[in-house]
Amino acid sequence: MTPPPSPAWVKSSYSNQDGGNCLEWSPTTAExxxxxxxxxxxxxxxxxxxxPTNAFTGFITALKTGELSA
Incomplete structure (x- = not known):
């Protein structure tokens, strides 16, 4: 069995705004x-x-709408 390819990492657009909180995610893997x-x-x-993609999407939506604070 062939192992899955390594994720293509993308840095969050919010990274480095408050002193180095740097998050990366892989949209290709998500898709x-x-x-x-x-x-x-x-x-x-x-x-x-x-x-899970739907849980992550719900989390991001809650942050954007102010339901959760960042």
Whole structure:
């Protein structure tokens, strides 16, 4: 069995606004695999959290609408 390709990481547009809170995610993986991998860009070899696409979308929507504070 061939392992899945490594995610193509993209830095959040909100990263570096408040002193270095840097989040990266992989939109390509989200589109193809149905889950969103997220990591800290300051430690790219560190752990990766993975969320179901619909849960991650709901979280981002809640942040944008003010339902949650960033």
């Amino acid at each position: 193809t695999a149905g889950h969103v991998p997220v990591r800290d860009s300051k430690t790219p070899q560190g752990p990766v959290l993975t969320f």
